[in-house]
Amino acid sequence: MQWVKVLGVVVGAAALLAVGIILGHYAISKGADSTASSISASQDLDLEILETVMGQLDASRIRENLRELSREPHLSSTPRDEALVQLLLQRWQDEESGLDLAKTFEYEVLLSLPSEEQPNSVTVVGPTGDILFSCRQSEENLTGEQAGPDVVPPYAAYAPPGTPQGLLVYANQGSEDDFEELQTQGISLEGTIALTRYGGVGRGDKAVNAAKHGVAGVLVYTDPGDINDGQSLPNQTFPYSWGLPPSGVERGSYFQYFGDPLTPYLPANPSSFRLDPANATGFPPIPTQPIGFEDAKVLLCNLQGNSAPATWQGALGCEYRLGPGFRSDGDFPADSQVNVSVYNRLELRNASNVVGIIRGAVEPDRYVFYGNHRDSWVHGAVDPSSGTAVLLEVTRALGTLLKKGTWRPRRSVIFGSWGAEEFGLIGSTEFTEELFSKLQERTVAYINVDISVFGMGRAWADWGRRDMKGLELEESRSLILPQPTSPSGGRGRPRSRALSSPQPNSSLSIYDNWIRYYNRSSPVYGVIPSMGTLAAGSDYAPFIHFLGISSMDLAYTYDRSKTSARIYPTYHTAFDTFGYVENFVDPGFSSHQAVARMVGNVLLRLSDSLFLPLNITDYSETLHSFLQAAQEDFGDLLQQNGISLEPLVTAVDKFQGAAADLDEQISELQKGTPDPLQVRMINDQLMLLERSFLNPQAFPEERYYSHVLWAPLTSSITTFPGLAIAYSTAMNTDAGSAAWAEVQRQLSIVVAAVEAAAATLRPVADL
Amino acid sequence: MQWVKVLGVVVGAAALLAVGIILGHYAISKGADSTASSISASQDLDLEILETVMGQLDASRIRENLRELSREPHLSSTPRDEALVQLLLQRWQDEESGLDLAKTFEYEVLLSLPSEEQPNSVTVVGPTGDILFSCRQSEENLTGEQAGPDVVPPYAAYAPPGTPQGLLVYANQGSEDDFEELQTQGISLEGTIALTRYGGVGRGDKAVNAAKHGVAGVLVYTDPGDINDGQSLPNQTFPYSWGLPPSGVERGSYFQYFGDPLTPYLPANPSSFRLDPANATGFPPIPTQPIGFEDAKVLLCNLQGNSAPATWQGALGCEYRLGPGFRSDGDFPADSQVNVSVYNRLELRNASNVVGIIRGAVEPDRYVFYGNHRDSWVHGAVDPSSGTAVLLEVTRALGTLLKKGTWRPRRSVIFGSWGAEEFGLIGSTEFTEELFSKLQERTVAYINVDISVFGMGRAWADWGRRDMKGLELEESRSLILPQPTSPSGGRGRPRSRALSSPQPNSSLSIYDNWIRYYNRSSPVYGVIPSMGTLAAGSDYAPFIHFLGISSMDLAYTYDRSKTSARIYPTYHTAFDTFGYVENFVDPGFSSHQAVARMVGNVLLRLSDSLFLPLNITDYSETLHSFLQAAQEDFGDLLQQNGISLEPLVTAVDKFQGAAADLDEQISELQKGTPDPLQVRMINDQLMLLERSFLNPQAFPEERYYSHVLWAPLTSSITTFPGLAIAYSTAMNTDAGSAAWAEVQRQLSIVVAAVEAAAATLRPVADL
Structure with a gap:
């Protein structure tokens, strides 16, 4: 997973x-x-x-x-x-x-894959170039199963190779807001190494956001506050409990899309056209490496600078500071840097x-x-x-x-x-x-x-x-x-x-x-x-x-x-x-x-x-709840910008009516012995309903996502995702902006999809 | 049509x-x-x-x-x-x-639509600004049916309004090659009016090609050599024969795509999102107007300059010259210009x-x-x-x-x-x-x-x-x-x-x-x-x-x-x-x-x-003929560029085998009384076969075209159109160019489509 x-x-x-x-x-x-x-x-x-x-x-x-x-x-x-x-x-x-x-x-x-010859490393480098501290390159062998050639060392798959070195900053979960907070606090991020914890945004997003601010490398760790309910001692964790041991590191893919990166939309057969890896998109832009919280603690608890906001604090047992760099009274000289050496290979x-x-x-x-x-x-x-x-x-x-x-x-x-x-x-x-x-x-x-x-x-x-x-x-x-x-x-x-x-x-x-x-x-x-x-x-x-x-x-x-x-x-x-x-x-x-x-x-x-046990009445309820959320959360501002939700109300009503009628028809048929062809026709309606919500034009920036109800686009409102995203972009722009036009476009896409879905459920010979 | x-x-x-x-x-x-x-x-x-x-x-x-x-x-x-x-x-x-x-x-x-208040006009304007000649604004009323408010005057639908005026040139059919020929002959096209004849390229293409060379306006006429087997006299044409009368003008849409220009991929319901017409694409870039050959003759037969190439000559009864401008011994002063006034409205x-x-x-x-x-x-x-x-x-x-x-x-x-x-x-x-x-x-x-x-x-x-x-x-x-x-x-x-x-x-x-x-x-x-x-x-x-x-x-x-x-x-x-x-x-x-x-x-x-009378064996033959054309016409150069057609050969063979097997299965079933569900399943295979040739990624520049066999892209070779277009672009580039990569991409798209089509025809439960 x-x-x-x-x-x-x-x-x-x-x-x-x-x-x-x-x-x-x-x-x-x-x-x-x-x-x-x-x-x-x-x-x-x-x-x-x-x-x-x-x-x-x-x-x-x-x-x-x-x-x-x-x-x-x-x-x-x-x-x-x-x-x-x-x-x-x-x-x-x-x-x-x-x-x-x-x-x-x-x-x-x-x-x-990580290089077998050159293991990835994360080290603290002193002012004279001495290595003062090295993070573990593998997890502790607690049960006899954590060593051996087949245990792939922790790494961030698809993170590019590179050996950035710079002052360490703590960037919380590495979200856009997190890096903006650091900027607001006057911290210069150029050339730094950002230590982040898992959670909040996708793995690859941390490096994407970091790179926008000039960060040179990213570390990621799992905070015991996020995984162990705060417990972090060896005897509180596996093999003594289900908790994550201090040396444990979450591996993972940092690729932003899914599918083979070189053959989007084509099966990756040997003869298939492949992108030049240099032209492939979706990889983290800067070297990234995950580490265990045992090592993260050494880095994080030695940071200098402002105290991190309360929500950024974790369970490593010290006050989390932002950096940049280490405090003079800690384990490392104040101008020590962190080196992240990544040798991953495609x-x-x-x-x-x-x-x-x-x-x-x-x-x-x-x-x-x-x-x-x-x-x-x-x-x-x-x-x-x-x-x-x-x-x-x-x-x-x-x-x-x-x-x-x-x-x-x-x-x-x-x-x-x-x-x-x-x-x-x-x-x-x-x-x-x-x-x-x-x-x-x-x-x-x-x-x-x-x-x-x-x-x-x-x-x-x-x-x-x-x-x-x-x-x-x-x-x-x-x-x-x-x-x-x-x-x-x-x-x-x-x-x-x-x-x-x-x-x-x-x-x-x-x-x-x-x-x-x-x-x-x-x-x-x-x-x-x-x-x-x-x-x-x-x-x-x-x-x-x-x-x-x-x-x-x-x-x-x-x-x-x-x-x-x-x-x-x-x-x-x-x-x-x-x-x-x-x-x-x-x-x-x-x-x-x-x-x-x-x-x-x-x-x-x-x-x-x-009859296929696919519930269309449930779909009606989903559409209604999406509609209601859109009305409640977006309605006023949409109206002010001349965008009416009425066509969507009409479409959802049509869907509900068609769904109810089809359910009724199925119930009636079940009272007798329905003709197999008739059953097949109705099942085709039920099966193909989902297809009518696809629109390859809906999210041209997204790879594969084309389902206008379920595309997993970031939104805090549970409603039609394209509409929600467009709305969140438009809400701070002037009337008549391109962003409001995109809202109208997304609304039209949703209306067309719901209308098409209703059409799929209507009696088949009536169009 | x-x-x-x-x-x-x-x-x-x-x-x-x-x-x-x-x-x-x-x-x-x-x-x-x-x-x-x-x-x-x-x-x-x-x-x-x-x-x-x-x-x-x-x-x-x-x-x-x-x-x-x-x-x-x-x-x-x-x-x-x-x-x-x-x-x-x-x-x-x-x-x-x-x-x-x-x-x-x-x-x-x-x-x-043309403006009812301001009719489009095409005139010859003398050096002092006098109008020396006006083209007809409507066709001659030969049968009593060519006049009246419901007869829309000749115009080029979707040509933008404007009143360019300049020296006239003759540009044959207005193809890219035609304008390049004019450039080669040393004719400066900047600000000219280009007279073109119907044929060779699409209506809108003439203006697109012209505008690239700085042409300010385009005229289009039907040459009697292209429509009347050369006959051009009133008594040789309708109502005396099926021939085009001298005043006849072919109207038409000059829009490059199809469908409502403002709502691509969305139904044009009243509430639909619409592009700002200023952002809509596919319209001719410069004013364009069609005229009859009676008027075209006056313009064309008075041109000065080099004689047009032999294939550019037509049946207007004079030698076609290239211009720019009129010859001094003709009907107009040598520096007379042509004015094209277009008042079309969206x-x-x-x-x-x-x-x-x-x-x-x-x-x-x-x-x-x-x-x-x-x-x-x-x-x-x-x-x-x-x-x-x-x-x-x-x-x-x-x-x-x-x-x-x-x-x-x-x-x-x-x-x-x-x-x-x-x-x-x-x-x-x-x-x-x-x-x-x-x-x-x-x-x-x-x-x-x-x-x-x-x-x-x-x-x-x-x-x-x-x-x-x-x-x-x-x-x-x-x-x-x-x-x-x-x-x-x-x-x-x-x-x-x-x-x-x-x-x-x-x-x-x-x-x-x-x-x-x-x-x-x-x-x-x-x-x-x-x-x-x-x-x-x-x-x-x-x-x-x-x-x-x-x-x-x-x-x-x-x-x-x-x-x-x-x-x-x-x-x-x-x-x-x-x-x-x-x-x-x-x-x-x-x-x-x-x-x-x-x-x-x-x-x-x-x-x-x-059983649906849709012939899959015929499809096999089409695929084979496309493959053969690709092998004969592209094979050598593909091989030199490291691109193998073998995967396509394999795919076409698979298709042929699956088609033959399915045909055989149908024949067998017809000997008995086949089960209606079985018939339905086979008919679904036959019906949906065509869908497997669609690939929305195939031609991203083309609106609606996604059929990898039938997309009407310009090519002189009757084969897979995307492959042919990519090949014609790549053939004059170096090995390793982006153009050759596109050839490989198009080939992979075709292979994937033919493989998918074969899969559609195979026994349904075997994948």
């Missing part, structure tokens, strides 16, 4: 869903004959099959999957990554429990996707996708192997039924194990570029499970919006909340507040648990589980943003009322190991099992339901 | 087709029960219904339609245009012979489309479109009313069967009467922008019949590529060639060679006639009728280029071996009247009737055939 442009409010969220998936939405015939040989075009989801699958998803098998997957580091395109490709192929081609077909899709993509490497298929019996040309990436930064037990372990268990359970001949889905189900995700969702993006038109025309939905379990405690996802009471009853048996179990071994007992606090009520279903922690009030359905919106943090991004395919992302996460950790603490470090999961994330693997059941449930409902 | 970027070789062609329409491709059950009430999902085309329709298409009704449609001038958005909207609505809502539904789609679009006007629907009985969400524009420049008897007269007769025949309850198509048939086409395909383009996603997902094909009959003699279109012998036999009865009949009145007898020469062999079918004049050799089918490729000359352009919908354009045209006329002579003049058609274009209206039968035939086969 990697965060691309993930911003404050959704950090830590597994991102969520576009069209509401309704489980239990439609009445479903139970116990109908569903053997593969006799499947009929009118066959609906068979609940007995569903229960069988739920019952076969096994926690101990997931645990064994995870042990194998995370046994060794498997950075993208390394021999171990390729060995896992073979493991996936072998599982999916198994005669007893495999799929119909499994094969690889390979690409030649641009990765960024390399073309093979990235493999493994794709497995269960062919649909009735509508093989309708695809339900379920995917996760395979590559990790180091062992990647949580990220991504907790997801891959679930994926393998789900395919085993379904494959077994398939091979026995007791089940075959109505639609084709396609499983993806994507490569090179950590570098920027590269494998999945290249796949969507290669099969663009085919996938766009035929894909019903894309389900992503990357990190399946962030921590114990809460379901975080969505699988329903409508007829929730029915769902609750139906699902209570198969989808019970996992029981917390005792950690089964490991080097210590959970001690951190974050770990011990989630104590889910064992009498609640997942649904109940979910609605308890994340809910919203719907005018139609009352209080229901709530979801965030999909950003671009995992492989769903090319599916939803580029292809316009309804997507969802499922995970179990920790109790955010009990810890402020911005993500699970060992994220992208060499401490994200099997032992970490077994001891501190999901002892007993019951949360993993719950996710497997969740995804299995969603998958079967999407693949086997006669 | 308007010509946008229509170039030399295809001028005069009605443009043609993208995916081969196969008539008679598949075995068709004859006489099956096809009453609307009992239509089944397995019902195939009913040949008896087809024959009934063929038999009811009536020449005299077409004649009456044309008389009414062309009775008065009906320039876009004028009261008469709106009256015709009502006529269409009334016909399509008729209780005896109407459609299921008819309604208007209205847009507020930017038109360019106005937002309503443009109405009338859309009529026959709802499909089995697959109402599959659309077969048949359209033509309604607006004309003046009476527009040929352009476009000859097409609209056919459209009304086809809808009458089908509507009558519909209302009687004897027929309803399998798929929905949608008829479009588009507005504001003459200004740049505006009505149809806005319609496709409004319903973009819906039309792209559901439209099977778009059929265009603009000018239905250019002249007597030849079928010019395509309706088949495969199994032609079967077609020939089947169609010989209903699609016989029209018999030439005597002109039924009029002011004179045909005299021009062009008119009297076409003497089609009356024993031939349309098919035979067509294959005789336009044929090609197919490795699979032998000698078959040939087609050109669709450019952007009529309303099919947004359908094929923007939406990627298989499109065709049908017409009857004149014998090009007998006349060199670049188009029918009264094109876009006030002489394109009912009498012109009746006397000189299609006496007896048998050619109109033949077109009606052709289009009715194609329409029914598209709407009613169980």
Whole structure:
């Protein structure tokens, strides 16, 4: 999992869903004959099959999957990554429990790797050129797994090589505002090295913002206040708790876009046109290197200058000052500088996707996708192997039924194990570029499970919006909340507040648990589980943003009322190991099992339901809430600038009317035995609805983003993103400015999209 | 009909087709029960219904339609245009012979109109400022129809207002080469007025090229050598023949793109964002005015300077010289100048489309479109009313069967009467922008019949590529060639060679006639009728280029071996009247009737055939011929620059294999009674194949053009257009240039598109 442009409010969220998936939405015939040989075009989801699958998803098998997957580091395109490709192929081609077909899709993509000969370094250099202090070049070997040639040292992927040296400043999270604050305080940034902490803005943004102010190099660290609830001592952190050890460093891609950097919009086949890397865009402009908080403390606590603002302070146990340079009474001479030496190299490497298929019996040309990436930064037990372990268990359970001949889905189900995700969702993006038109025309939905379990405690996802009471009853048996179990071994007992606090009520279903922690009030359905919106943090991004395919992302996460950790603490470090999961994330693997059941449930409902469980009434509510936010937050100033929201009101009303009519039509049809062609036509309306929100002209500056509802553009208002961005630019300009014209343009784009979406839902022969 | 970027070789062609329409491709059950009430999902085309329709298409009704449609001038958005909207609505809502539904789609679009108060003028101004000569401001009133307030005076739509004055030069067709030739001859173009003749490059291109050389104003005329086979005397031309009278002036749009100029990619609804006209692009940069050859002769035959090159000479009866300025022994003092005063105004006007629907009985969400524009420049008897007269007769025949309850198509048939086409395909383009996603997902094909009959003699279109012998036999009865009949009145007898020469062999079918004049050799089918490729000359352009919908354009045209006329002579003049058609274009209206039968035939086969008659083997041949051209013409130099065509060879082979396999699968299915869902899945593959050739990244400079096979970009080689353009730019640059990189990029785009197309044709569950 990697965060691309993930911003404050959704950090830590597994991102969520576009069209509401309704489980239990439609009445479903139970116990109908569903053997593969006799499947009929009118066959609906068979609940007995569903229960069988739920019952076969096994926690101990997931645990064994995870042990194998995370046994060794498997950075993208390394021999171990390729060995896992073979493991996936072998599982999916198994005669007893495999799929119909499994094969690889390979690409030649641009990765960024640290030099093996010249390790990156961060040092304090005294006035005479002496090296006074060196940051660690690798993490401390606490469990015997943090050393060895396969553990990639911490680095900022795609940061350019260079050896800048200068006075150190502290720049908080490295946002535009942060650097402006430093300027305001009279600090000259030219030629400095900026120390920043993770959070607030995307990784690559810190260097982009820094470079605008003349900063020469950037350091990034994780503050214990942001990840460990302040705890920072070795015995307070892993392997004694789930906390981040002082030497732990979050690796990550600092590329601003996603997909192979050299082949935007083209599949990265060997023969493809490639940009000259010198002309490629989206890389950090200046050398950047991540360090652990143990080293950050040495640098930060020795700074001189003004005290940093209160919100910039962290938990390193000293007062954070701004610099520039070190204070004279500290560990270093006052004019000591910091040197950042980065020797990263760009390399073309093979990235493999493994794709497995269960062919649909009735509508093989309708695809339900379920995917996760395979590559990790180091062992990647949580990220991504907790997801891959679930994926393998789900395919085993379904494959077994398939091979026995007791089940075959109505639609084709396609499983993806994507490569090179950590570098920027590269494998999945290249796949969507290669099969663009085919996938766009035929894909019903894309389900992503990357990190399946962030921590114990809460379901975080969505699988329903409508007829929730029915769902609750139906699902209570198969989808019970996992029981917390005792950690089964490991080097210590959970001690951190974050770990011990989630104590889910064992009498609640997942649904109940979910609605308890994340809910919203719907005018139609009352209080229901709530979801965030999909950003671009995992492989769903090319599916939803580029292809316009309804997507969802499922995970179990920790109790955010009990810890402020911005993500699970060992994220992208060499401490994200099997032992970490077994001891501190999901002892007993019951949360993993719950996710497997969740995804299995969603998958079967999407693949086997006669009518697609895609909720258009939910879409109406989203449009209404977006509209309302626009009216409340933008209405007055829009009016003053002669821009009316009335056409948008009309369009949303039309959408709502068309959605309600179509829902009514579906309900009527379900009372009888609908003609298969009629079902197909309606399902096409439901499936293709999402496509009508794409507009490649909407955000010409953004790569791949073309969805006028879900494009993850920075805005504090939850409304149409293009409109919000344009408005925020225009609000301080004069009437008649180009910025206000852009607001009108964005509004027209939204109106056209909503009108087109309404048209898609209207009776098909009326235009 | 308007010509946008229509170039030399295809001028005069009605443009043609993208995916081969196969008539008679598949075995068709004859006489099956096809009453609307009992239509089944397995019902195939009913040949008896087809024959009934063929038999009811009536020449005299077409004649009456044309008389009414062309009775008065009906320039876009004028009261008469709106009256015709009502006529269409009334016909399509008729209780005896109407459609299921008819309604208007209205847009507020930017038109360019001459000032009513200040007529445009072209004058010769003597050294003292006296006006020595004035060009006509309107055409001569030869038939009583060329005067009156509704006859818009000749002008160049979208040419900017201005009153440049300067020495006259003759610039041939106004191509880039032409102006370079003038420079080479040492002629200073700064501040001159350039006299150009129609042809060679698009209308607007002449001013674009001229302005680059400092020219201040442009005149455009039609040389009698290009339109009248040299004849230029009043008694050699209309109303004494089909020739262009000396005062006749071709009006036209000089806009470089198509669609409403202020709302690219957005429907031009009243509330839509509009560009500031000052920021709109695609208008001629300098004042431009068209004149008749009578006036052009006065200007051109008085020029001084070098004799123009031989290919620049025309039929005005004097030696064409280059200027600048007039010769001292001519009609004007040597330093006389030419003044071009243009007072065109931009106005937002309503443009109405009338859309009529026959709802499909089995697959109402599959659309077969048949359209033509309604607006004309003046009476527009040929352009476009000859097409609209056919459209009304086809809808009458089908509507009558519909209302009687004897027929309803399998798929929905949608008829479009588009507005504001003459200004740049505006009505149809806005319609496709409004319903973009819906039309792209559901439209099977778009059929265009603009000018239905250019002249007597030849079928010019395509309706088949495969199994032609079967077609020939089947169609010989209903699609016989029209018999030439005597002109039924009029002011004179045909005299021009062009008119009297076409003497089609009356024993031939349309098919035979067509294959005789336009044929090609197919490795699979032998000698078959040939087609050109669709450019952007009529309303099919947004359908094929923007939406990627298989499109065709049908017409009857004149014998090009007998006349060199670049188009029918009264094109876009006030002489394109009912009498012109009746006397000189299609006496007896048998050619109109033949077109009606052709289009009715194609329409029914598209709407009613169980398997869509879209020929993918033909597409293979096109790809092979494009590939072969690229290999032969570009291969050596590509290789020298390290660019290999091998990936393209592989992709084309894959396409061919997948197409053959799918054809085989269809043939097998036809032997039994295929499952309706299976038929639907295969038809979706056939329908959506065309979409896989779209790539919005392919030609970022071009508005709407995104089809990597059919984008009408200028090239002398019939191959992948993006590749050809890039190659022609690169061929004179060094290895490693940006131009060669663009060649590689274009090649990768083509490879990706052909690979994607092959993927679309492969078995649906194998990816």
